[in-house]
Structure formats: structure tokens, C-alpha cells
Amino acid sequence: MLRLALAAARATAFASRATGRGGGTTLPGRVLTALAPDAPRRLAGRLPRGCVLVSATNGKTTTCGLLAEVLRGRVQLARNSAGANLASGIASALAVREAASAELGLFECDEAALPGLADQLAPGAIALGNLFRDQLDRYGELELVAARWRELVARLEPSTTLVVAADDPLTASIAEGHPSLVHYGIDDPSVALAAAPHASDTRFCVRCGHAYDYRAVYVGHLSDYACPHCGNARAPLDLAARAINLRGLDGTAFDLCRGDEHVRVELALPGLYNVENALAAAALAVVLGEPLKVIAEGLGRFRGAFGRFQRLRVGSSDLVLLLIKNPAGANEVLRILPPGDATLLFALNDRIADGRDVSWVWDVDWELVAPRLRHVVTAGTRAADAALRLKYAGVDASAIEVVPDVARALDRVADLAAGGTGYVLPTYTAMLELQGVAASRGLARPYWEEAAA
Amino acid sequence: MKLVLCQLYPEHLSIYADRGNVQVIRRRLEWRGLELEERPLRVGESLDPDAADLYLVGGGQDRDQMLVAEDLQRHRRALHTAVAGGAAVLAVCGGYQLAGHRYIGQDGSEMPGIGLLDLETRAGGTRLIGDIVCECDLGDGAGARTLVGFENHAGQTVLGAGCEPLARVISGHGNDGSSGYEGARAGSVLGTYVHGPLLPKNPWLADWLIERALERRYRHVELAPLDDRLELAAAGAAAQRRNA
Numbered sequence: 001m002l003r004l005a006l007a008a009a010r011a012t013a014f015a016s017r018a019t020g021r022g023g024g025t026t027l028p029g030r031v032l033t034a035l036a037p038d039a040p041r042r043l044a045g046r047l048p049r050g051c052v053l054v055s056a057t058n059g060k061t062t063t064c065g066l067l068a069e070v071l072r073g074r075v076q077l078a079r080n081s082a083g084a085n086l087a088s089g090i091a092s093a094l095a096v097r098e099a100a101s102a103e104l105g106l107f108e109c110d111e112a113a114l115p116g117l118a119d120q121l122a123p124g125a126i127a128l129g130n131l132f133r134d135q136l137d138r139y140g141e142l143e144l145v146a147a148r149w150r151e152l153v154a155r156l157e158p159s160t161t162l163v164v165a166a167d168d169p170l171t172a173s174i175a176e177g178h179p180s181l182v183h184y185g186i187d188d189p190s191v192a193l194a195a196a197p198h199a200s201d202t203r204f205c206v207r208c209g210h211a212y213d214y215r216a217v218y219v220g221h222l223s224d225y226a227c228p229h230c231g232n233a234r235a236p237l238d239l240a241a242r243a244i245n246l247r248g249l250d251g252t253a254f255d256l257c258r259g260d261e262h263v264r265v266e267l268a269l270p271g272l273y274n275v276e277n278a279l280a281a282a283a284l285a286v287v288l289g290e291p292l293k294v295i296a297e298g299l300g301r302f303r304g305a306f307g308r309f310q311r312l313r314v315g316s317s318d319l320v321l322l323l324i325k326n327p328a329g330a331n332e333v334l335r336i337l338p339p340g341d342a343t344l345l346f347a348l349n350d351r352i353a354d355g356r357d358v359s360w361v362w363d364v365d366w367e368l369v370a371p372r373l374r375h376v377v378t379a380g381t382r383a384a385d386a387a388l389r390l391k392y393a394g395v396d397a398s399a400i401e402v403v404p405d406v407a408r409a410l411d412r413v414a415d416l417a418a419g420g421t422g423y424v425l426p427t428y429t430a431m432l433e434l435q436g437v438a439a440s441r442g443l444a445r446p447y448w449e450e451a452a453a
Numbered sequence: 454m455k456l457v458l459c460q461l462y463p464e465h466l467s468i469y470a471d472r473g474n475v476q477v478i479r480r481r482l483e484w485r486g487l488e489l490e491e492r493p494l495r496v497g498e499s500l501d502p503d504a505a506d507l508y509l510v511g512g513g514q515d516r517d518q519m520l521v522a523e524d525l526q527r528h529r530r531a532l533h534t535a536v537a538g539g540a541a542v543l544a545v546c547g548g549y550q551l552a553g554h555r556y557i558g559q560d561g562s563e564m565p566g567i568g569l570l571d572l573e574t575r576a577g578g579t580r581l582i583g584d585i586v587c588e589c590d591l592g593d594g595a596g597a598r599t600l601v602g603f604e605n606h607a608g609q610t611v612l613g614a615g616c617e618p619l620a621r622v623i624s625g626h627g628n629d630g631s632s633g634y635e636g637a638r639a640g641s642v643l644g645t646y647v648h649g650p651l652l653p654k655n656p657w658l659a660d661w662l663i664e665r666a667l668e669r670r671y672r673h674v675e676l677a678p679l680d681d682r683l684e685l686a687a688a689g690a691a692a693q694r695r696n697a
Contacts, residue, residue: 133468143514203464209520211464356583357603359649362473381694384687388653391683392476400683
């Protein structure tokens with residue numbers, strides 16, 4: 001039955017691409033599991049080095065991309081690289097012909113889907129990353145995800161290594177007590193924020209509810225924290241980033257430190273949040289037995305996950321595309337915009353994958369960049385809401401144009417950038433639309449090819 | 454003129470971008486040359502019932518809401534005094550539930566509210582989630598206006614005789630998914646499940662709250678009109694999507 005199910009799934013993938021209906025990133029998996037429900041478990045069991053899972057609110061795709069680059073030419077991978085991170089996406093990745101010769105499965109998992117996937121795939125390691133507020137209408141509150149992760153950790157095999165974002169008090173508390181832990185985190189107060197931003201989600205001690213004291217706040221609530229009341233504090237770091245040099249959109253350099261050993265990493269990705277992603281990838285690579293030097297080289301080769309950070313030339317303007325999905329991630333994107341006047345396209349969709357509730361845009365600190373925004377175009381299914389948010393952030397209403405159609409908005413922002421640089425900030429499905437527009441004009445490859453590259 | 458705004462427990466009760474409501478109040482005062490003074494109340498602090506003109510209470514994650522519910526009980530009398538003295542209140546989502554008499558959990562456990570609104574809430578089996586469009590008449594002579602937003606709540610709220618519904622549901626769930634009503638109002642105290650946040654796309658409601666709040670100290674207040682074309686376009690788009 002498995003063989004038949006595989007054949008059907010592969011035929012579906014082929015048909016889906018041939019008819020131009022999409023990348024075949026989820027449908028083959030649905031066909032596979034409809035015909036053979038235990039196929040993902042059995043296929044994962046055939047991988048000689050097992051599976052590694054990555055989950056977090058922000059950074060899953062980038063973390064997997066970074067790790068894949070580290071392992072390039074060293075370990076043959078099966079991956080769900082187009083960001084299809086529910087059960088169907090991972091089943092699809094296991095079904096494709098190339099997966100039959102893979103040694104290791106590397107899968108990013110939706111936070112809510114992680115427990116079920118971990119039960120099925122019996123991973124050798126799981127990266128538990130940051131937990132931020134995200135798409136509440138879909139998941140219920142952050143605590144619900146945390147509760148499901150806790151239940152997962154309690155039933156895990158002791159041999160499964162957990163790679164843990166030590167900077168996140170909630171994630172760290174979830175993993176606490178598991179016998180095999182690797183803690184990673186940032187250890188450089190010189191790049192800390194002056195204060196915890198508004199979008200902080202875990203400000204109060206996960207044990208006793210008292211407000212945390214911070215030695216340094218890095219991204220949202222990701223921090224070097226300690227509770228003055230009960231003593232709950234960040235765990236000692238097994239893998240740390242020190243001597244961080246943030247060079248805006250040009251990238252980031254840091255020392256990757258493990259015990260007495262350290263190596264310089266030259267990351268092509270902007271922002272401190274990508275240092276968190278690089279650390280997660282590095283920690284998994286360490287668990288997989290890769291030496292620090294190989295890890296640093298691999299991290300340095302990575303040029304950005306699909307749609308997260310990308311440059312497009314439209315007309316005579318350079319457009320920098322940066323994905324935003326939730327307050328914490330969006331605030332980090334705003335932090336890396338270079339100083340000076342800026343032209344911006346904010347494309348806000350409210351489809352299922354974006355979250356139907358767009359109230360989160362009010363928790364993003366647009367106020368910090370509003371005085372510098374000379375021209376703003378808003379697009380997407382919620383273009384009017386995006387315009388309203390920026391008006392109340394302090395952008396003059398006369399500088400805001402509402403152009404719901406994403407393709408036309410892209411042209412408009414390129415016009416307004418007038419041969420200079422424009423910044424394009426789309427939500428997830430708006431990013432997919434933009435990729436579609438770019439691909440149809442020959443500016444970029446279709447997303448399933450981009451992701452496989 | 455100056456409006457003193459007291460947001461209750463801003464760090465705990467702000468899950469659905471309740472900050473957006475504060476930002477709307479701030480800007481709409483600023484654009485008219487009026488001043489805003491913020492006096493947030495945090496856990497353990499004391500509350501002067503004479504200080505603020507407007508109170509905002511938002512919603513929180515379950516855990517955070519439980520943390521503040523107990524502290525809020527200490528201010529029950531002060532908040533009733535403030536309302537009797539003419540202060541306006543906007544309570545959204547979890548704040549709406551806390552403004553009532555009690556919240557009864559799935560297991561029968563009770564979390565007491567402060568009884569500013571004559572209502573109680575029971576945990577329901579399914580979450581009521583989605584865009585919501587209502588019709589709202591505040592009895593101020595402006596007639597029925599369209600109120601739009603997003604709702605996401607498991608609680609089902611039933612009103613007593615001491616308050617009236619804030620709005621009639623055109624599409625969406627409202628208080629309990631069956632009554633056809635959304636929110637509650639008693640004088641200048643408003644409670645609602647509508648967020649998104651509430652005020653940006655309902656600027657007339659923001660101005661109504663600002664007027665009621667300012668009238669506490671300045672008697673009759675009439676606000677200068679603002680250019681609300683973007684606001685009304687966004688509200689219109691939201692109402693149309695729902696009807697489509």
C-alpha cells in the first residue's frame with residue numbers, strides 16, 4: 001500500500017506543477033496520508049540519520065535554510081523548504097522521489113502542529129525557538145501552544161535532544177527538566193534594547209508572576225532575564241553569540257562561542273533576530289556533530305530564505321522585500337531599515353495563513369519610523385486598515401495611497417522610490433502574491449523552485 | 454482642555470492591540486489641539502477616583518487576566534465612585550467580562566468582576582471568531598451608525614436589566630452568539646467584544662467617548678470635526694467584505 005500511495009502522491013505533485021496550479025507542496029502529502037495514514041512515520045523511519053524538527057513563532061524557515069546550507073554537500077536532506085509546515089507539507093516532502101535517497105529529514109513545523117508531528121516522526125532533535133503572539137484567531141492564546149509543547153516534552157524519549165531558545169523565558173520553562181538540552185542565546189549587552197518594547201509577550205515570571213529584571217533585552221521579550229522574586233533566570237548558554245556587529249541590511253557578524261571554542265560568523269542576513277536563527281541552526285548542527293568551522297562557513301553562505309529578505313529590481317528602483325507576520329518580527333524589520341527618508345509598501349492580507357485578525361498591526365511600533373516615511377502605499381485585502389494604522393502612527397494622510405491590488409501597488413512604490421530604494425513589507429500570503437508577480441515578469445523564479453534551490 | 458486617561462493594567466491587558474485604542478484617543482485629541490495625560494494603573498498601585506476622565510480596560514491572556522482580576526477587586530469602590538462622578542469607561546473583551554459581575558469558567562469556578570455593568574459571562578464551548586458588523590445607536594441624536602470590527606471570545610455574556618445592549622448584530626456573533634446583540638452600555642460605561650482594535654474604524658465612537666470624558670470637567674463639549682475619510686473607507690471596506 002505504501003508503494004501505491006507514494007506513486008499517487010508523486011503523480012499529484014507532477015500534475016500540480018504541470019497544470020500551473022502551484023508548487024505541489026501540500027496536496028501530494030494529503031494524497032499520501034489518505035491512502036496510507038502511517039506513511040509519514042514509515043518513510044521517516046527509513047531515513048538513516050532520522051529527523052530534525054524546527055519550530056518557533058518567528059524564524060522557522062530561515063533557521064532551516066541556514067542549517068541546510070551548513071549541511072550542503074555533507075548530508076543529503078529531505079526538507080519542506082517551501083514553508084509548507086503542517087502535516088500535509090511534511091508528508092509531501094517525504095513523498096518526493098529525492099526523499100528516498102535522503103539521509104536526514106529537516107522539517108520546519110507549525111507551532112500547533114509540532115506535537116503531532118514529533119509523535120509521528122520520532123525526531124533525534126527538536127529546536128524549540130521563540131514563542132510570540134501570532135495569529136490568535138487560529139491558535140488561541142500563546143499559553144495554549146505552550147501547554148501543548150509542555151505535554152510533548154513530557155512524553156518525549158529522553159534521547160531526543162531539545163535545542164532551546166534560552167532567551168525566551170516561556171520556551172526555556174517548557175523544556176526545563178528534559179534530560180538532553182542544548183541552550184543557545186545572545187550574550188552581548190552592547191546590542192541590547194534600551195527597554196522591553198510594547199510587543200513583549202512574556203514580561204512576568206513564568207513561575208511566580210513577578211515582573212522580570214533584565215540584564216539585557218534583545219528581541220521582544222528575548223532577553224537575559226532574572227526574576228527578583230523566585231530566582232527564575234536564563235540558563236547558562238551552551239552556545240552563545242558574542243561581539244555582535246550589526247551592519248543593517250548589509251548583514252551581521254558575531255562570534256559563535258561554545259565553551260572555550262569560538263569562531264567568527266559573517267552572516268549575510270540583517271538584524272538581531274537572524275542571530276537567534278543562526279544560533280538555533282548552529283546548535284542543531286552541533287548536535288548533528290558538525291565542527292564550528294564548518295558551521296560558520298555554512299551560515300555565512302546563506303543568502304536569505306524565500307521571501308523573508310530579498311531584493312527585486314522594478315523599473316529603475318531597488319525594492320527590498322522583508323516579510324512581516326507579527327508584532328515582534330515586524331518590529332525587528334523596522335529596526336533594520338536604514339536611517340533617512342524612506343518609501344514604503346505595506347501589503348496586509350488577512351487570509352488564513354496571515355491570520356484573519358489584523359489587530360496585531362497596532363502592536364507594531366510604526367511610530368518609530370513614521371516621521372521618516374515620505375511616501376507610503378498600502379495594499380492587500382486589508383489595505384485600508386494598513387493605511388489607517390500608518391495614519392495614526394503619524395504619517396500624514398496625504399502621503400498615504402491605498403492601492404489594494406498587489407501588482408499595481410508594487411509598480412506604484414517603484415515609481416515613488418524614483419530610482420532609489422523602496423521597502424516592501426508584505427504579510428505571508430501577500431509575499432506569495434508578490435513572488436507570483438515577480439515570477440510572471442521574470443524578476444524571480446516561481447516559489448517552489450526558489451525554495452528548492 | 455485636557456483629558457486624563459487611565460488604562461488599567463496595560464502590560465497585562467493588551468492582547469488584542471488595545472494600545473490602538475489609546476493611540477486613537479491621543480491623536481484625535483492632538484489633531485484638535487487638546488491634551489492627553491496618561492495615568493496607567495498597574496498591579497499593586499492605588500487609584501484616585503477623582504483623577505481620570507476615561508478608563509480603558511483591555512483583554513489579556515488567561516493567565517495575565519487571572520493575575521490582575523484579584524488586584525482589580527481592590528479598586529471596585531473607587532471605580533464605582535469614578536463612574537458616579539461622570540468618568541467614561543471603555544471595556545473590551547476580557548475587560549468587558551471583568552466589568553460585569555462575574556466570569557464562570559468551564560469547570561464552574563467563578564472569577565469575580567467589579568459590577569460596573571449588570572451582566573455575567575459563562576465560558577462557552579466554542580470560540581466565537583470573525584469579522585463583525587453591528588448597528589449602534591447611542592441615543593445622542595445621531596441615529597444608528599455602523600460599528601465594525603473583529604471578535605474572538607469563548608465567553609458568552611448575558612445582560613441584566615441594569616444595562617442595555619451597545620449594538621444590534623448585523624453579521625457576526627455578538628454577546629453570546631444567539632441574542633443578536635453586541636456589547637453593553639450603562640450611561641458612559643461601554644463594554645464590547647469588538648476589537649480590531651475598536652476605535653480606529655469607528656471614529657464617531659472614539660469622539661463620543663472623548664466628549665463624555667471631557668464633559669466630566671468641562672460641562673458641554675463639542676469636538677471640531679476631523680477628516681475621517683480613511684477611517685470611513687476602512688469601515689466601509691470591512692462592512693462590505695462581510696456582506697459580500
